[in-house]
Amino acid sequence: MNDTPESTVAEPAARSFNVHQPERAPQGTEAPAGKTGVIETINMDVFYGDFKAVADVSMTFAFNEISALIGPSGCGKSTVLRSLNRMNDLIPSARVTGKVRYHGADIYASSVDPVEIRRRIGMVFQKPNPFPKSIFDNIAWGAKINGFKGSKSDMRDLVEASLKQAALWDEVKDKLSESGLSLSGGQQQRLCIARAIAVQPDVILMDEPCSSLDPIATLRIEELMLELKENYSIIIVTHNMQQAARVSDRTAFFNVELDTKGQRTGYLVEFSPTDELFTSPKEKATEDYITGRFG
Amino acid sequence: MLSDRGRHHFQEQLHTIQQQLVTMGSLVLENVRLAGDAMVQGRMELVDKVREADDRVDQMYLETEKLTFGTLARQQPVAGDLRFLVSATRILYELERSGDLAYNCMKMMQRLGGFPQHPAITPLLEATVTASCKIFAQGIDALAELDAGAGERLDEADDEVDDLVGRFYTTVGKHSVDVGLDVAIGLSRVGRFLERIADHAVNIAEHVTYVVTAALPGDAAAASEDEDDR
Numbered sequence: 001m002n003d004t005p006e007s008t009v010a011e012p013a014a015r016s017f018n019v020h021q022p023e024r025a026p027q028g029t030e031a032p033a034g035k036t037g038v039i040e041t042i043n044m045d046v047f048y049g050d051f052k053a054v055a056d057v058s059m060t061f062a063f064n065e066i067s068a069l070i071g072p073s074g075c076g077k078s079t080v081l082r083s084l085n086r087m088n089d090l091i092p093s094a095r096v097t098g099k100v101r102y103h104g105a106d107i108y109a110s111s112v113d114p115v116e117i118r119r120r121i122g123m124v125f126q127k128p129n130p131f132p133k134s135i136f137d138n139i140a141w142g143a144k145i146n147g148f149k150g151s152k153s154d155m156r157d158l159v160e161a162s163l164k165q166a167a168l169w170d171e172v173k174d175k176l177s178e179s180g181l182s183l184s185g186g187q188q189q190r191l192c193i194a195r196a197i198a199v200q201p202d203v204i205l206m207d208e209p210c211s212s213l214d215p216i217a218t219l220r221i222e223e224l225m226l227e228l229k230e231n232y233s234i235i236i237v238t239h240n241m242q243q244a245a246r247v248s249d250r251t252a253f254f255n256v257e258l259d260t261k262g263q264r265t266g267y268l269v270e271f272s273p274t275d276e277l278f279t280s281p282k283e284k285a286t287e288d289y290i291t292g293r294f295g
Numbered sequence: 296m297l298s299d300r301g302r303h304h305f306q307e308q309l310h311t312i313q314q315q316l317v318t319m320g321s322l323v324l325e326n327v328r329l330a331g332d333a334m335v336q337g338r339m340e341l342v343d344k345v346r347e348a349d350d351r352v353d354q355m356y357l358e359t360e361k362l363t364f365g366t367l368a369r370q371q372p373v374a375g376d377l378r379f380l381v382s383a384t385r386i387l388y389e390l391e392r393s394g395d396l397a398y399n400c401m402k403m404m405q406r407l408g409g410f411p412q413h414p415a416i417t418p419l420l421e422a423t424v425t426a427s428c429k430i431f432a433q434g435i436d437a438l439a440e441l442d443a444g445a446g447e448r449l450d451e452a453d454d455e456v457d458d459l460v461g462r463f464y465t466t467v468g469k470h471s472v473d474v475g476l477d478v479a480i481g482l483s484r485v486g487r488f489l490e491r492i493a494d495h496a497v498n499i500a501e502h503v504t505y506v507v508t509a510a511l512p513g514d515a516a517a518a519s520e521d522e523d524d525r
Contacts, residue, residue: 219302226304245369246305275365 028059028252028271035062038203038233039084039121044098046079046088053079054266057098059252063202066225066234068244068274071254072289076266077237080254081205084235085121086114102203119146122196126208128188130180130195135172138180138191139163139198146199158198165231166194167224186217190224197228204228206236210243222247241290244274251277253286305370312366312383313438315359316390320435320499322352323394327431327492330397331424334485335417337409342401352394356387363387378509382502386438389495389502393431396488396495403488407481411474415466416482423459427489427496430456434496437503446504449497456493460486 031037037060044057054076061067061084069077079088086107088094100107107117130138139159140148148155159176163169168190172183180191189209196204206225210218225234225247238244244251252271256264270283281287326348333341363383366372372380404410410420430452437445463486471479505511 223303242371246371274369275361278368279364 028250028268031060031062032065032250032273035065037061038063038103039235040099040101040104041080041084042099042101044080044083044096044100046076046083047093047095047097048091049093051263052265054083054254057268059268059271061203061233061235062250063233064229064231065249066229066236066247067271068248068251069235069237069254070239070241070244070251070289071266071269072256074264074266075254075256077252077254078207079266081207081235081237084203085118085123085205087118087123087205089114119199120201121203121205122199122201123205123207124189124192124196124209127212128185128192130183130188130191132179132181134177135163135180135183135191136176138195142195143198162194162198163191165197165228166190167220167227168194184217186213186220189213189217189221193221193224193228201232203233203235206234208237208239211239218243245278248274250274253277253281253283253289255285255289302370305366305376308362308366308370309376309379312359312363312380313441315355315362316383316386317435317439319352319355319359319387319390320431320438322348322355323390323397324428324431324435326352326394326397327424327428327489330400331421331428334400334404334410335421335424337412339405339409342405345398345401349394349398352391356391360384360387375506375509379506382506386499386502389498393492393495396492399488400485403481403484407478410478410482410485413470413474415470416463416474419459419463419466420482420485423456423463423486423489426456426459427493430493431496434499437500441503441507442500443504443507445500446497449500453493453497456490460490 039061041057041059044054045052046054057080069080071077082088083096083100084107088096096108102117102121106112131141133141136159139162140155143155143158148158150158160169160173163172168187171187172178172191175182180188183191189212193204193209210221213221222243225236228234229249236244236248250271251274253269254266255269256266258264269285270277270281272282276282277286278290281290287293326345329341329348330345332338333345363380367380370376410417430449433445433449433452436442437449464483467474467479467482467486474482
């Protein structure tokens, strides 16, 4: 990033934020006091082919915290999220440089099995994607594939516990054999959260988990996140800035800058306690974004 | 079950803010009582205690203000929640000012080297402190219970404090030669501080009425009190 020439593209809207400041103080590179870091990125760049999508991201995500990633379209927040459990491996041209550490171990080391990484660092997607199977099997399958060895009654316990943690049990306990697709959008999303929980991850990544849900279903997912953070680290990408404000403990604001060829590269502007970011952001670019003064 | 609780975490935050305001109010009330004891019983050693307690009130003010602002910024409150949070910032001001007024009584007493025991003045001072404390306690109760009717009730009860303070002024004036002009002026100031503390309590109750009913205390009496404060 540091060697990227400054933009000469005339785009007034970008004026206030296309000046990259490599000398600015690092923020959010360590877990907050009293919290344990779980995932750490160190000078992480993500490329799609020759295109650098995100540059120089250094941040630490902590246990028992909800971290939100916000920023304008193309700022790379989803790219960053997908890099944290090697979901980007599924895109052939994607490449990550720098380090991503999970409990101190490099997740991109050649000896690491990405499937194991994705079990420990679960993911919930924008659109609920239950398997076209029964509600019970939606939970049981993932656990079986990941080597669940217990008895049938152990499996029932696991399904019940997972659905309870996802605040769905009371609504589905009498129809566990019905298709997961028969549920409402919000219920399907909670089913997907239950499925992610069932394989016992300690981090849950959420990529716009509420963008296809109505406000009431959104509220339930937000309340659920607040419950779940007692036992997990949750990292959420959201277009909905107010959602980040409502649920997260810390918020990372990403911005995008244009290079001379018109390529857009995302970078981290600040990663601050959410209270501070929404009352007294450190960076002017953050203030401009959250107050709706650009874009 | 989740669906029954709505925005449970947000509601908890609102409750925390309310609790902190009530706690702060109790601290202030205790401090007014302590300042009253100091003045009536001539106990100079209480001056430091009142100052220290007021420092705690100021600390709570900052903490609660931060929490309230953070909640406003993050939770997009509307309707009753919005009225509560905006009123919370005003109630904070009323509480903080009341705490300062209690300490002002102590500063006045310290400057004059204590107030003399006087057969006509001292009992009236004690009665004024008691009346002020009573109305302040009612203001804090209104806040704790979100009692919509308290605003009007306290506004009426405040007349009693105003009467007492009026009599206190007259009595101090009558005996100003006995106690000395400095002390007489100091005591008059103290009477004014005690009257203002009661006014802040009325304001708190009126803010509570607004939180609960959305009705603004737009009556002429409140407006003229504010005028008086300038």
